[in-house]
Amino acid sequence: MSASWFVPVGERAEGRFRLYVFPNAGGGPASLTDLAARFPPEVEVWAVNLPGRQARLAEPPLTDLDALVDLLAGDLLATARRPYALFGYCSGALLAYLVCRRLAELSPATDPGAPPGPERLLVGSFAAPDVVLLLRRLPSLPSWLFWEQLIELGGVPAEVAEREVLRPVLEPALRADFGMLAGYRHRPGPPLPTPITVLYGRRDGSVSRGGLLGWRRQSVSRPSLRELDASHWLAEEAPDRLAAVIAEEIGCAWATA
Numbered sequence: 001m002s003a004s005w006f007v008p009v010g011e012r013a014e015g016r017f018r019l020y021v022f023p024n025a026g027g028g029p030a031s032l033t034d035l036a037a038r039f040p041p042e043v044e045v046w047a048v049n050l051p052g053r054q055a056r057l058a059e060p061p062l063t064d065l066d067a068l069v070d071l072l073a074g075d076l077l078a079t080a081r082r083p084y085a086l087f088g089y090c091s092g093a094l095l096a097y098l099v100c101r102r103l104a105e106l107s108p109a110t111d112p113g114a115p116p117g118p119e120r121l122l123v124g125s126f127a128a129p130d131v132v133l134l135l136r137r138l139p140s141l142p143s144w145l146f147w148e149q150l151i152e153l154g155g156v157p158a159e160v161a162e163r164e165v166l167r168p169v170l171e172p173a174l175r176a177d178f179g180m181l182a183g184y185r186h187r188p189g190p191p192l193p194t195p196i197t198v199l200y201g202r203r204d205g206s207v208s209r210g211g212l213l214g215w216r217r218q219s220v221s222r223p224s225l226r227e228l229d230a231s232h233w234l235a236e237e238a239p240d241r242l243a244a245v246i247a248e249e250i251g252c253a254w255a256t257a
Contacts, residue, residue, distance in 0.1 A: 005075040007049045009036040015044030017250055018084040020076070020118075022092030022099075023047060025155065025177035026170055028054035035235045038243035040252055048072065048092070052173040061176030065184060069095070073102035076117075085120040085250050089235060091181055093126035097218065100194055117194060120250055121219075124199040124242075125232050127211025128218060130186045139179035143171065150174070154206060157236050196223040197249045199242065201230035224249060 006020060009032045019039070023031050029047035036045035050068075052061030062068050076099065088096025103117035126132065138149055151161045155178075160170065196219045198212050215223045226245050230237040 004049055005072055006046045006079075007055075009033060009045045009047050012039075012041060012044040016042045016083075017252065018044045018046060018081055019246065019250065020080070020084060020086050020096075021045060021047050022086065022088040022096040024090035024092055024157075025181070026053065026160075026174035027089075027092070028056075028173075030054050032235070035239045035243060038239050039247060042252060043247060043250070048095070050173070052176060053170075057169070061173050063176050063179055065095075065098070065180040068180070069098045069102050072099045073106060076103060077106055080118075083119050083250075085122060086118045087122040087124065087246060088126065089124045090126055090232070091177060093123035094129055094132070094181065094184065096121060097123065097129055100192060101189065104192055104194065119194070120197060121192065121194050122197040122199060122246060122249060123215065124234050125201060125204060125207060127207050128214025129184075130188070130217065131211055131214045134181050134184060135178060136182040139175050139182050143167075146171070146175070154232055157233050159236070191220045192218055193220055195219060195221045197246075198223050198225045199234060199245065200225070200227060201232055201234055201237070202227050203229075203231040206232050 007029050009021075009029050021032055021035075023029075029049055032045060032047050039045060049056060050062065051059035072095075086096045086100055088094065100118060100121045135149075135153065135155070138146065138155075141149060147167060150156055156174070160166070196215050198215045200207060200212055212225060226249070228234055228238045228241050228245065230241075234242045
């Protein structure tokens with residue numbers, strides 16, 4: 001596969017800070033266009049560019065989570081421009097976390113006093129990886145039941161759920177992503193040297209307080225919990241506030257505006 005694993009979303013020639021975003025299951029770079037436009041010019045938004053969707057629709061989706069984590073971490077290690085942070089949205093939070101953990105294992109710090117890899121890991125609308133409840137049966141269901149369960153559980157944004165004509169195009173990537181999630185088994189390891197920000201919606205009934213607080217076990221520093229006036233879908237319901245909070249957490253002065 002010759003396509004880039006990460007691609008820019010919009011043009012930010014003057015960007016000084018790069019934010020790598022891992023979208024929700026089935027999502028691709030185009031799903032982040034609106035959110036990316038809400039950031040100040042100094043923030044470059046890049047998105048994971050996975051096979052089986054959008055520009056890489058002709059390629060078969062990946063189904064091996066460990067192999068994908070190694071590919072993405074290796075690409076970031078070779079090409080990422082610091083300073084940068086990782087933001088995993090919904091199920092993308094698990095992938096971002098695993099990539100961050102792999103980077104901590106692979107990349108030696110240039111400064112012995114500084115953590116390797118990204119400056120911050122941001123996770124949105126997702127419980128800590130050691131306690132999250134995963135939909136293990138979902139990927140094996142027949143198509144009609146797959147969509148019925150997915151919509152009932154709120155596993156896709158409303159605008160996707162309503163567009164039935166797109167289901168045959170979206171389903172392979174969704175099945176692959178939920179299949180990788182279903183096969184995940186948490187392997188305890190040392191806390192990350194990277195600070196973590198946990199973003200969640202005030203009206204999100206799918207993530208418990210304990211699930212959010214569980215992220216404190218995954219970092220050597222106490223995570224920052226940031227509540228937004230939204231349900232599960234932060235980027236769709238509160239893009240301005242989400243961009244502002246992320247900008248604040250990664251240290252952009254604009255965030256005070």
